Amino acid sequence: EVQVLESGGGLVQRGGSLRLSCEASGFTFRSHAMSWVRQAPGKGLEWVSVISGSGGNTYYADSMKGRFTISRDNSKSTVYLQMNSLGVEDTAVYYCARGSGAWLYLFDYWGQGTPVTVTS
Amino acid sequence: VVLTQSPGTMSLSPGERASLSCRASQSFSSSYLAWYQQRPGQAPRLLIYGASTRATGVPDRFSGSGSGTDFTLTISRLEPEDFAVYFCQQYGMSPTFGQGTKLEI
Numbered sequence: 234e235v236q237v238l239e240s241g242g243g244l245v246q247r248g249g250s251l252r253l254s255c256e257a258s259g260f261t262f263r264s265h266a267m268s269w270v271r272q273a274p275g276k277g278l279e280w281v282s283v284i285s286g287s288g289g290n291t292y293y294a295d296s297m298k299g300r301f302t303i304s305r306d307n308s309k310s311t312v313y314l315q316m317n318s319l320g321v322e323d324t325a326v327y328y329c330a331r332g333s334g335a336w337l338y339l340f341d342y343w344g345q346g347t348p349v350t351v352t353s
Numbered sequence: 354v355v356l357t358q359s360p361g362t363m364s365l366s367p368g369e370r371a372s373l374s375c376r377a378s379q380s381f382s383s384s385y386l387a388w389y390q391q392r393p394g395q396a397p398r399l400l401i402y403g404a405s406t407r408a409t410g411v412p413d414r415f416s417g418s419g420s421g422t423d424f425t426l427t428i429s430r431l432e433p434e435d436f437a438v439y440f441c442q443q444y445g446m447s448p449t450f451g452q453g454t455k456l457e458i
Binding site for chain 2: 338340341
C-alpha cells in the first residue's frame with residue numbers, strides 16, 4: 234500500500250525558516266518524481282515544487298524560486314522542502330504528492346498534509 | 354494556463370446528476386487534464402486523468418469529457434460520499450489547478 238506522510242509543519246515568524254519532510258512507502262521511491270503542493274486556508278491548490286526520481290532535476294513555482302529548496306534522500310524514501318524567508322502568504326497546508334510514473338505533474342497519491350502558519 | 358471552474362458551489366441531492374465545468378484560458382492537449390476530489394479535512398484524491406480516464410478504484414459513476422478549453426466532470430448519480438470539493442488540473446508544464454467547485458447537499 235502506497236503511503237505518504239508529511240511532517241515538520243508548525244508556527245514560524247515572518248522571515249523565518251522551516252524544513253518539511255515527506256516519508257513515502259509502498260512503492261519504488263526512486264522511480265517517481267515527488268512534488269509539494271500547498272493549500273492556503275479556504276483556498277485552492279497551488280503547486281510548489283517537484284524533484285525527479287534521481288534528484289537531479291528540480292523545478293519551482295515562480296513565487297517560490299530562491300526561497301524554497303526541494304531535495305530527496307532515496308536511501309530514506311524521503312523528500313524535503315526547505316523554506317526560507319517565509320511570509321504570511323506562505324501560510325498553508327503543505328501536501329506531498331507522488332508523480333505518476335508517466336507524468337511528472339499528475340499526482341496519484343497524496344499525504345494528509347502538514348500545516349504551516351507564518352505569523353507577523 | 355488559468356483554469357476557471359464553475360459553478361463555485363453546486364447544491365444537489367443524492368441520486369441526482371452533477372456536471373462540473375472547467376474552462377482553460379488557452380487550449381492544451383486533453384491528455385493533460387485531471388480531476389481531483391477533496392473531502393473535508395482530507396487530502397485530494399485523483400479521480401480522472403487524460404480528461405476521461407478513471408483512476409484506479411474510482412467508481413464508474415464518475416466520468417470526464419472535453420477537449421481544447423472546455424472540460425466537464427460528470428457524476429451520474431450522487432452518493433452521500435460524493436459531496437466534496439472538486440478541482441481540475443492541467444499537468445503539462447508548470448501545473449495549475451482550478452479554484453474548485455464545492456458540491457453540497
